[in-house]
Amino acid sequence: xxxxxxxxxxxxxxxxxxxxxxxxxxxxxxxxxxxxxxxxxxxxxxxxxxxxxxxxxxxxxxxxxxxxxxxxxxxxxxxxxxxxxxxxxxxxxxxxxxxxxxxxxxxxxxxxxxxxxxxxxxxxxxxxxxxxxxxxxxxxxxxxxxxxxxxxxxxxxxxxxxxxxxxxxxxxxxxxxxxxxxxxxxxxxxxxxxxxxxxxxxxxxxxxxxxxxxxxxxxxxxxxxxxxxxxxxxxxxxxxxxxxxxxxxxxxxxxxxxxxxxxxxxxxxxxxxxxxxxxxxxxxxxxxxxxxxxxxxxxxxxxxxxxxxxxxxxxx
Amino acid sequence: xxxxxxxxxxxxxxxxxxxxxxxxxxxxxxxxxxxxxxxxxxxxxxxxxxxxxxxxxxxxxxxxxxxxxxxxxxxxxxxxxxxxxxxxxxxxxxxxxxxxxxxxxxxxxxxxxxxxxxxxxxxxxxxxxxxxxxxxxxxxxxxxxxxxxxxxxxxxxxxxxxxxxxxxxxxxxxxxxxxxxxxxxxxxxxxxxxxxxxxxxxxxxxxxxxxxxxxxxxxxxxxxxxxxxxxxxxxxxxxxxxxxxxxxxxxxxxxxxxxxxxxxxxxxxxxxxxxxxx
Numbered sequence: 001x002x003x004x005x006x007x008x009x010x011x012x013x014x015x016x017x018x019x020x021x022x023x024x025x026x027x028x029x030x031x032x033x034x035x036x037x038x039x040x041x042x043x044x045x046x047x048x049x050x051x052x053x054x055x056x057x058x059x060x061x062x063x064x065x066x067x068x069x070x071x072x073x074x075x076x077x078x079x080x081x082x083x084x085x086x087x088x089x090x091x092x093x094x095x096x097x098x099x100x101x102x103x104x105x106x107x108x109x110x111x112x113x114x115x116x117x118x119x120x121x122x123x124x125x126x127x128x129x130x131x132x133x134x135x136x137x138x139x140x141x142x143x144x145x146x147x148x149x150x151x152x153x154x155x156x157x158x159x160x161x162x163x164x165x166x167x168x169x170x171x172x173x174x175x176x177x178x179x180x181x182x183x184x185x186x187x188x189x190x191x192x193x194x195x196x197x198x199x200x201x202x203x204x205x206x207x208x209x210x211x212x213x214x215x216x217x218x219x220x221x222x223x224x225x226x227x228x229x230x231x232x233x234x235x236x237x238x239x240x241x242x243x244x245x246x247x248x249x250x251x252x253x254x255x256x257x258x259x260x261x262x263x264x265x266x267x268x269x270x271x272x273x274x275x276x277x278x279x280x281x282x283x284x285x286x287x288x289x290x291x292x293x294x295x296x297x298x299x300x301x302x303x304x305x306x307x308x309x310x311x312x313x314x315x316x
Numbered sequence: 317x318x319x320x321x322x323x324x325x326x327x328x329x330x331x332x333x334x335x336x337x338x339x340x341x342x343x344x345x346x347x348x349x350x351x352x353x354x355x356x357x358x359x360x361x362x363x364x365x366x367x368x369x370x371x372x373x374x375x376x377x378x379x380x381x382x383x384x385x386x387x388x389x390x391x392x393x394x395x396x397x398x399x400x401x402x403x404x405x406x407x408x409x410x411x412x413x414x415x416x417x418x419x420x421x422x423x424x425x426x427x428x429x430x431x432x433x434x435x436x437x438x439x440x441x442x443x444x445x446x447x448x449x450x451x452x453x454x455x456x457x458x459x460x461x462x463x464x465x466x467x468x469x470x471x472x473x474x475x476x477x478x479x480x481x482x483x484x485x486x487x488x489x490x491x492x493x494x495x496x497x498x499x500x501x502x503x504x505x506x507x508x509x510x511x512x513x514x515x516x517x518x519x520x521x522x523x524x525x526x527x528x529x530x531x532x533x534x535x536x537x538x539x540x541x542x543x544x545x546x547x548x549x550x551x552x553x554x555x556x557x558x559x560x561x562x563x564x565x566x567x568x569x570x571x572x573x574x575x576x577x578x579x580x581x582x583x584x585x586x587x588x589x590x591x592x593x594x
Contacts, residue, residue, distance in 0.1 A: 060441075
């Protein structure tokens with residue numbers, strides 16, 4: 001397995017890479033270029049990089065105006081400020097007119113670490129997916145992060161992508177890997193339960209599958225990198241095949257991947273859906289990896305939820 | 317300055333006011349006060365200043381106008397319809413289900429509206445983006461944006477004020493419709509945002525203060541704004557909320573209220589009588 005890379009690093013590199021090919025790409029940041037990694041683009045294309053200062057609301061408005069004038073703006077800040085502080089701007093200036101703005105938010109989830117609760121956004125997926133027409137993605141590794149950026153460039157419309165601060169394992173560096181907005185990736189087949197993951201929990205889902213296999217439980221693993229539009233077809237097929245779903249995400253268990261999957265399946269193919277993620281509480285300071293352990297955002301946490309799902313399945 | 321042109325613009329401004337009243341009356345909802353205060357500036361924009369073509373509403377070289385105080389759209393819709401962007405009869409279905417003329421401007425329903433706006437404070441920033449894109453694309457179009465004085469209580473207004481000066485957006489012209497009133501009363505009592513000239517000067521802007529109902533002054537201000545290089549221009553347009561309808565003038569209560577039939581008839585007759593004197 002290759003070295004660990006943070007998806008924010010892959011984002012910065014992808015911007016610099018595709019910036020050469022797409023002259024209309026412009027990048028905006030709100031005094032966080034070193035952290036969001038837009039600095040990689042800034043270094044290569046200083047004339048197409050605009051620091052907006054610590055004024056996110058204006059930044060998203062400027063992005064909307066640039067998009068309305070034919071540019072492909074990438075606007076970056078932390079997830080907390082993109083989806084949280086600027087929700088109204090993103091909804092009304094970008095979402096409502098369906099403008100071609102790419103909101104690339106880094107520092108999602110509790111793995112942000114030491115900065116603590118004020119900077120650990122665990123609500124961004126929930127907020128962004130309620131905006132009509134918004135594409136919402138949470139890539140699982142550096143390979144997928146690069147693909148998500150490329151797909152966002154080629155897609156005409158508003159896109160929200162969450163990137164992480166913590167270096168994560170590269171899991172998609174195989175020749176068969178294909179990325180398409182709205183299409184889940186089946187990573188492993190199983191018969192007893194399906195683990196649906198996104199972001200850095202995809203790697204943990206694969207580890208959980210091995211633990212379960214040792215106990216004689218066969219788990220499918222699917223990566224839902226795009227929670228909107230949701231790959232309902234794949235989810236239904238999985239629900240029919242295994243009859244039990246466990247979702248896992250580095251996000252509040254309310255409204256994110258778990259919420260999206262439960263909403264979709266309850267209407268067309270109701271099977272037990274057990275949600276694993278950040279409990280409905282604020283984060284705290286600590287090392288990113290320690291916080292993931294603290295909140296049980298690991299393979300063992302997933303295994304526990306699988307046991308719950310299997311019990312529910314039996315009761316049916 | 318050409319007297320015929322000024323007379324024509326004065327008449328156009330009355331027609332815009334008549335249309336705004338028509339829209340709000342028929343819609344039984346909307347914001348007449350700010351539409352009437354903005355009417356003269358909007359007349360000068362659509363019938364003199366803006367380089368726009370209703371047949372090519374997406375022309376990349378066109379001038380842009382963003383009505384950041386989107387609730388004043390009854391005036392914008394009327395001006396755009398008079399200019400040929402859509403049929404004037406659409407203003408009668410203002411705010412009704414299925415209507416082109418949404419409660420606040422929607423760029424997706426009316427070609428020629430350059431930005432959807434209405435959530436206060438936001439349109440100004442989008443205009444900054446359009447102006448910046450003009451610079452990046454080597455286009456010489458200009459971007460105009462109108463905000464309200466109440467609207468300038470939004471923090472985002474001052475974020476955009478910093479941004480436009482920082483990036484030297486001299487192709488951007490901000491107009492403040494300074495009618496002095498907002499829903500809860502006088503702007504200076506609710507949350508004072510004045511004085512504008514010293515504030516904008518301190519932010520690095522070119523400032524022009526005018527009577528926002530004086531056509532000559534409005535046209536002259538646009539000309540001066542065009543000539544200013546290296547910094548954005550703000551035109552502080554002193555206006556009267558409800559201008560042109562006696563019982564609406566300077567009444568905060570007419571910010572967002574539709575006239576009844578009697579009031580509608582009186583407003584119409586006052587405006588028509590005034591037009592006849594021109």
